[in-house]
Amino acid sequence: MGWIGETLDSIKSLQIRQVLTQAISLGMIVTSALIIWKGLMCVTGSESPVVVVLSGSMEPGFKRGDILFLHMSKDPIRAGEIVVFNVDGREIPIVHRVIKVHEHQDTGEVDVLTKGDNNFGDDRLSVCARSALVASASYHGESCRVLTLCWLGDNYHD
Amino acid sequence: MHSFGYRANALLTFAVTILALMCAMASLSDNLNTPSPTAQVQVLNINWFQKSTHGNDEVSMTMNISANLQSLFTWNTKQVFVFLAAEYETPKNSLNQVSLWDGIIPSKEHAKFWIHTTNKYRFTDQGSNLRGKEYNLTLHWHVMPKTGKMFADKIVMTGFHLPAEYR
Numbered sequence: 164m165g166w167i168g169e170t171l172d173s174i175k176s177l178q179i180r181q182v183l184t185q186a187i188s189l190g191m192i193v194t195s196a197l198i199i200w201k202g203l204m205c206v207t208g209s210e211s212p213v214v215v216v217l218s219g220s221m222e223p224g225f226k227r228g229d230i231l232f233l234h235m236s237k238d239p240i241r242a243g244e245i246v247v248f249n250v251d252g253r254e255i256p257i258v259h260r261v262i263k264v265h266e267h268q269d270t271g272e273v274d275v276l277t278k279g280d281n282n283f284g285d286d287r288l289s290v291c292a293r294s295a296l297v298a299s300a301s302y303h304g305e306s307c308r309v310l311t312l313c314w315l316g317d318n319y320h321d
Numbered sequence: 322m323h324s325f326g327y328r329a330n331a332l333l334t335f336a337v338t339i340l341a342l343m344c345a346m347a348s349l350s351d352n353l354n355t356p357s358p359t360a361q362v363q364v365l366n367i368n369w370f371q372k373s374t375h376g377n378d379e380v381s382m383t384m385n386i387s388a389n390l391q392s393l394f395t396w397n398t399k400q401v402f403v404f405l406a407a408e409y410e411t412p413k414n415s416l417n418q419v420s421l422w423d424g425i426i427p428s429k430e431h432a433k434f435w436i437h438t439t440n441k442y443r444f445t446d447q448g449s450n451l452r453g454k455e456y457n458l459t460l461h462w463h464v465m466p467k468t469g470k471m472f473a474d475k476i477v478m479t480g481f482h483l484p485a486e487y488r
Contacts, residue, residue: 242461
């Protein structure tokens with residue numbers, strides 16, 4: 164019974180206000196970080212405004228571990244732009260450069276073929292499914308945009 | 322208020338802020354540079370021009386590409402990615418851009434070049450619209466900085482024609 168009394172005493176001696184203040188400060192820090200992240204998502208129009216380069220396929224331009232700021236823009240994708248996209252079923256986004264563009268007259272949809280700078284072959288060999296563009300790469304600001312699916316699989320079989 | 326932890330925190334925050342500011346200034350300094358690049362392309366020969374098994378036209382050509390991109394380099398330039406694209410219009414597509422050759426220029430010394438090459442990537446159409454097609458050869462370059470904003474530009478060279486018949 165003695166230890167219950169001691170525990171109660173120690174709880175009463177805690178300064179509730181101080182503890183609550185600290186909890187609120189912590190909560191504020193966490194929510195500010197979340198606000199900044201969501202705000203970035205809104206401003207750039209992209210699902211993941213900041214990505215880390217995961218593979219060496221764009222060396223020597225982008226090395227593994229480089230941070231990219233992404234940004235979706237309204238202009239159509241053009242050859243030479245760097246885009247970031249997800250392949251069906253794989254979560255890891257791919258950062259590659261567009262080397263072929265076919266823009267349809269009627270719909271304005273754009274078919275693109277991509278290739279990593281450091282890869283020998285283009286992506287139709289390794290990326291076999293329809294890809295959806297997550298966001299367009301913007302290493303601090305270069306933008307390209309895509310709102311349509313981009314895969315040429317059907318037309319580019321060899 | 323003067324514990325090691327507080328001081329280390331203040332120092333680190335200040336350092337990161339200054340670093341970010343320096344990166345931004347480095348990026349802005351790139352705007353001071355006014356580039357004056359030149360380029361020229363000659364198509365020497367159409368090696369072959371066929372319709373592939375999938376019904377898409379394909380061309381192989383040999384070209385001379387010469388350019389002087391030295392004025393694009395600043396102290397903040399990591400590399401320049403340059404590529405040559407054939408651009409043309411078809412009834413189905415308002416714009417087709419097919420990259421024929423690309424290269425990475427790592428430094429200013431390599432930025433003045435002349436190469437004789439066949440197309441590195443296949444020049445294929447979505448369909449078979451290339452016979453007699455008039456197309457532009459555009460040399461594009463993307464300047465990748467050590468830190469900051471990438472920018473890109475191009476030189477359009479017009480007046481190229483593909484043969485009217487397959488060969």
